[in-house]
Amino acid sequence: MSDKIVKTDAEWKASLTPEQYHVLRKKGTERAFSGAYYDHHEDGIYTCAACGQPLFDAQTKYESGTGWPSFYAPIHAAAVSESKDFSFLMVRTEVTCSRCGGHLGHVFDDGPQPTGLRYCLNSISLNFVGRNETPADESR
Ligand code: FE
Secondary structure (H helix, E strand, C coil): CCCCCCCHHHHHHHHHHHHHHHHHHCCCCCCCCCHHHHHHHHCCEEEECCCCEEEEEEEHHECCCCCCCCEEECCCCCHHHEEEECCHHCEEEEEECCCCCCCEEEEEEECCCCCCCEECCHHEEEEEEEEECCCCCCCC
């Protein structure tokens, strides 16, 4: 449903804030309890901050206590891509936007039912869109 978005490193740098670029393109992690969405409870959807693709529904968001916004499922299976991440002497599963490849966070298997998964995401990789608003397509 979504065409891939491919930009050069310089193009991403120009279209993102330095903080967004660090997380989305360099796989950084925002400090816990520092982001806009870990304690955010409005109803709506979370889109990719880099390309605007809808990624997670607020109805699957839950309080993980980690200081990062946490969800038990993506809005559609195809919205995200998952791959093994061996950095920092750990084996984790990285979660990226399937459309632009932007780094979102990681998924762990200690989440709540119905999936048992915890998508632990960076607020800065996301934009919130209220249920009755139209998401802005930021891809150009
Ligand atoms: Fe994206």
